[in-house]
Structure formats: C-alpha cells, structure tokens
Amino acid sequence: MSVLVVGSINMDMTLYLPRWPAVGETIRAHETLVQLGGKGANQAIAAARLGARVTMIGALGRDGFGSRASAELIAQGVALYADSLDDTPTGIASIDVGPDGQNIIRLSPGANDAVTAQTVTRKADVFAGVSVLLLQNEIPLDGSSAAAHLARAAGALVVMDPAPAPDTPWGPDILSQFDIVTPNLAEARLLSGLSDDIPPAQVAAKLARHCGRGAIVTMGGDGVVWCIDGQSGAAPACKVDAIDTVAAGDCFNGALATALAQGALVADAVTYALHAAALATTRRGAAASLPAHSEVTTFISSRASGAKQC
Incomplete structure (x- = not known):
C-alpha cells in the first residue's frame, strides 16, 4: 500500500x-x-506511523527550518521530494492553544505557495504505483488539480481535505477532480x-453528488x-480528555488514507481514523501527537472490551 501526499510543510x-x-x-x-x-x-507522518509506505511532494525554504523539516520527515520514513528555494522561506504557523485544547492558527505559507501545477508535473514519475493521493488546501489549487489528474491516470484514489476553507465555494468543476472530500462541517456548508439548519447528512449527500465517489464530513466531538x-x-x-486538537484532522485523514490504501471498507476506515484522531488529541503538538498503528489497535481493542465506549 502506498500513500502519496502532495501538500504543505511548515514549522509550527x-x-x-x-x-x-x-x-x-x-x-x-x-x-x-x-x-x-x-x-x-502531518498527514504524511500520520500515514507513515500507521504503517503506510509514504511519499511526499512539497517545497521548503533553503533555511534552518527547511533543513529541520526535511530531516524530520525523512526520519519518520517519508520519502520526500521537496524543492528547496533560495528566495522564499519555509512555511510557518503560529498556533495558540487554550486551556480547553482548542486552537487559533495564523499561517504564513512561504515556500508552500511554490507547489504549483508546474512543480507537481515535473515530479510525475512519483505517482507510479500510488494507491491513495492525499491533498489539503494549503498549496495552490492548480497544484492539487495537477496532482489529482496524475493520480487518477495512475489508478489511485484521490482524497482531498479542503482545509483551510477556500475563500470562495468550489463548484462541481473543482469537486469532481477528487474522489472523496473530507471537510469539517463548517467547510462542508461553505462548499455545498x-x-x-440543514442536517449534516444532507450536506454530505449534496457534496457527494459532485465528487468522484463522495464526501466524509467530520464534526469534532459529534x-x-x-x-x-x-x-x-x-x-x-471517541470520548477522550482532549488537551490539543491541532493535528486531529490531519491525523484523521492520514489514518483514513492508510486504511483505504489497505482496501478497507469506508465504514471500517472511518472507525480506524476516528480512533487515531482521538488519540492525537490527548497529546500536545502537531506531528509529535500522531500515534503509531499499534497504539491505535490497542485503543480500539480497549473500547471494544467496554473499558470506555466511543
């Protein structure tokens, strides 16, 4: 099973x-x-820790943060294809976390804005043999579109997490490029x-009509x-004592992609992803919070035994 992530790399x-x-x-x-x-x-590391063979395409500044980010991704087992830019810094996120674990994030994309269609197309050979392509909305949309086109040509499933929310709603011409979209509820309402006052299930159903296969809408504690x-x-x-929700969505998507790459049914993949994301919220940090596959399976077993139900 192989997961390719095309997307953003920051220092938080x-x-x-x-x-x-x-x-x-x-x-x-x-x-x-x-x-x-x-x-x-975050998505790439989540999938790697959960057992997927992961490749990532991105861009970094030729600076201290870029060197550190590259080294950490490679150390986590991610095969990294990242352009190193002389005139643009590595992306930076400034994150405030409150006592309830909720967060506010301010983002300076830096080199991530260089992950364009041209950048992705130059790396077309990376798409060979990929099972699932995982995208997010922290790089230019034309870069994601080019990646989706190459992935579909290679027979891969294309999963898009449309976060951060786009400035304007995506029409069917954009949504149809992706097989599965995984917005949170606010993003789903914007896109749809x-x-x-419309129930979330109806929101998911409307989005699904415009995507290759459908939509999965996340609702946090709901x-x-x-x-x-x-x-x-x-x-x-899953009900847990959350202390930091920064990477919960990224963990969910990395776990979902890993399970789908293994051939799991959607319901089983979602269950696995929910447990992985719940574990991530019990730890501080973004990439540092992401669990290993063994931790997720142990967590699932403990819930199934009745220790604490989801």
Missing part, C-alpha cells in the same frame, strides 16, 4: 495559554513548542452552499457522517 510555533487573552492584552504562555507541522507533513458510492453512514466520536 505553538504557545499553550492559561486562558484566551482579550484584545490588546499580553499574557504569558506556560509552554512553548517549535516543531514540524503543516497539514501535508447549504445553511446551518463524530462523522458520510455519503460514499450512494451509501450514507455515520459514526460517533
């Missing part, structure tokens, strides 16, 4: 706050972390054009709904 600077400050107020963080992040890098290949379903979230 995370401040853990005792409370949320008021406008104009300065407060002292009780902990600071500087570590690898970016939705693409449906209002807040679980997941999906509509894939004309079949709908839902699964509850």
Whole structure:
C-alpha cells in the first residue's frame, strides 16, 4: 500500500495559554513548542506511523527550518521530494492553544505557495504505483488539480481535505477532480452552499453528488457522517480528555488514507481514523501527537472490551 501526499510543510510555533487573552492584552504562555507541522507533513507522518509506505511532494525554504523539516520527515520514513528555494522561506504557523485544547492558527505559507501545477508535473514519475493521493488546501489549487489528474491516470484514489476553507465555494468543476472530500462541517456548508439548519447528512449527500465517489464530513466531538458510492453512514466520536486538537484532522485523514490504501471498507476506515484522531488529541503538538498503528489497535481493542465506549 502506498500513500502519496502532495501538500504543505511548515514549522509550527505553538504557545499553550492559561486562558484566551482579550484584545490588546499580553499574557504569558506556560509552554512553548517549535516543531514540524503543516497539514501535508502531518498527514504524511500520520500515514507513515500507521504503517503506510509514504511519499511526499512539497517545497521548503533553503533555511534552518527547511533543513529541520526535511530531516524530520525523512526520519519518520517519508520519502520526500521537496524543492528547496533560495528566495522564499519555509512555511510557518503560529498556533495558540487554550486551556480547553482548542486552537487559533495564523499561517504564513512561504515556500508552500511554490507547489504549483508546474512543480507537481515535473515530479510525475512519483505517482507510479500510488494507491491513495492525499491533498489539503494549503498549496495552490492548480497544484492539487495537477496532482489529482496524475493520480487518477495512475489508478489511485484521490482524497482531498479542503482545509483551510477556500475563500470562495468550489463548484462541481473543482469537486469532481477528487474522489472523496473530507471537510469539517463548517467547510462542508461553505462548499455545498447549504445553511446551518440543514442536517449534516444532507450536506454530505449534496457534496457527494459532485465528487468522484463522495464526501466524509467530520464534526469534532459529534463524530462523522458520510455519503460514499450512494451509501450514507455515520459514526460517533471517541470520548477522550482532549488537551490539543491541532493535528486531529490531519491525523484523521492520514489514518483514513492508510486504511483505504489497505482496501478497507469506508465504514471500517472511518472507525480506524476516528480512533487515531482521538488519540492525537490527548497529546500536545502537531506531528509529535500522531500515534503509531499499534497504539491505535490497542485503543480500539480497549473500547471494544467496554473499558470506555466511543
């Protein structure tokens, strides 16, 4: 099984706050972390830790952060094909985490904006033998579109996490490039054009009509709904004591891609991904929070035994 991630690589600077400050107020963080992040890098590491053979296409600045990010991805077992740019810095994310584990993220994309269609097309040979292509919305859309085209030509399943939310809704001409989209509920409502009073299952169903196979909509503590290949379903979230939700969505997508690459049914892949994402929220950091396959299977077994139900 092979997962290819085309996407963002950042260094994350995370401040853990005792409370949320008021406008104009300065407060002292009780902990600071500087570590690898970016939705693409997080997805790649998540899939690698869960047992997939992972390749990643991206871009980095020729700077200290770029060198560190490259070394960490390779150390995690990711085969990295990243352009190193002289005139553009590595992407940076500034993350504030509150006492409830929720976060606010400010992003400077830097070199990630160079992952264009031209960049991706130059690496077309990387797509050979790929089972699942995993994308996110932290690189230019034309880069994602080129990757989706190459992946489909190679017989791969294309999964797109449309986060951060696009500035304007994607029409059928864009959504149809992807086999499965995995937005959160707010992103799904934006993409579908449906209002807040429409049930999530109907939102997923509308999105699914425009995608190759369908949509999986994540809802945080309320679980997941999906509509894939004309079949709908839902699964509850795992109840855990979350301390940091920064990489939960990336972990979900990395786990989903890994399970689908193994040939899992959608319902089973979603269940696996929900457990992996729940584990990630019990740890601090982005890439540092991502669990190994053995941890996820142990967690699933403990829930199945009745120790604590999802």
